[in-house]
Amino acid sequence: MKPKSTFATAINCMDGRVQIPVIEWMKQKYNVQFVDMITEPGPDKILSKESSELVNSIRNRVVISIEKHCSEVIAVTGHDDCAGNPVSKEIHIEHIKNSIETIKSWNLPVSVIGLWINKDLEVEELNYQ
């Protein structure tokens, strides 16, 4: 029997400011105990491209989180004042959208969401119509 999922997964920036806000938001939203954190500088920029060595590396880590920890949701994030992806909020929003498409193309049995962390370190879920 599949154990109850108590993990979620975030592909987050390495920036120290955005770790706890994302963890706390996901724990609350999905009622999980732990959030597996896959960090890179500016992950929304990295995942805007469909393939690269780094995209493969991120995918491998996501698969571990799903297969070993039974995570059922993957968040990809962008944040204000990102050193790894120093672009406007509008471009971040576009990058996050493209990143969701990249992750969905992996055909994994999980939900994929996009999060924006604003200058006050508040987490906002992005809704793309």
Ligand SMILES: [Zn+2]
């Ligand atoms: Zn960043």
